[in-house]
Amino acid sequence: DSWPRTSDRAIDAIFDTAWLLYSDDRRHKLVGTDRLPTDTHRTCIRWLLFLHGDLDYEWPDLSLPDLDPAVRVERRWWKRILAVPSRDALRPEVAKSFLAAGHYPVWPFIRVTDDRNALHHPRFLSGGRRARGTI
Numbered sequence: 001d002s003w004p005r006t007s008d009r010a011i012d013a014i015f016d017t018a019w020l021l022y023s024d025d026r027r028h029k030l031v032g033t034d035r036l037p038t039d040t041h042r043t044c045i046r047w048l049l050f051l052h053g054d055l056d057y058e059w060p061d062l063s064l065p066d067l068d069p070a071v072r073v074e075r076r077w078w079k080r081i082l083a084v085p086s087r088d089a090l091r092p093e094v095a096k097s098f099l100a101a102g103h104y105p106v107w108p109f110i111r112v113t114d115d116r117n118a119l120h121h122p123r124f125l126s127g128g129r130r131a132r133g134t135i
Contacts, residue, residue: 010057010108014047017066049118050108058110062090062098066107069095 004011021040028034036044043066050057059065064072072090102110109115 008057009061010051013057013059013061013065014051014108017064018044018047020064020067046106046115047108049115049122052123053118055109055114055118057108059101059108060098062094065098068104069098 004015006012021036021044030036047066062069069090072095103112106112106115109118
């Protein structure tokens with residue numbers, strides 16, 4: 001119902017993208033026809049793994065960072081879909097700079113090794129065992 005007030009860049013970046021999963025029209029229970037597609041489900045798990053880890057968010061600031069910047073430039077779809085002026089100004093050089101910062105397929109992690117380490121040693125989603133350093 002509201003934007004989180006935080007100085008944590010990771011929370012801002014993930015929340016900025018997560019709002020695309022929200023609907024003003026109705027409540028979604030995430031079951032049946034509202035179930036998340038497998039790739040979206042995996043992406044959300046990666047977000048949680050990152051948020052429950054100790055790594056700093058190292059990506060440059062960019063609105064909607066989990067929507068592939070290269071695709072946004074190439075297809076220019078955001079100008080038709082998103083009416084917020086600050087969100088429709090993704091220039092090719094901005095996308096290129098963002099993508100050069102790390103390995104984009106593991107966003108919000110910046111390195112594959114960080115993503116794999118979090119996946120193999122999660123603090124959260126670890127089968128119900130109480131992990132060290134839990135929140």
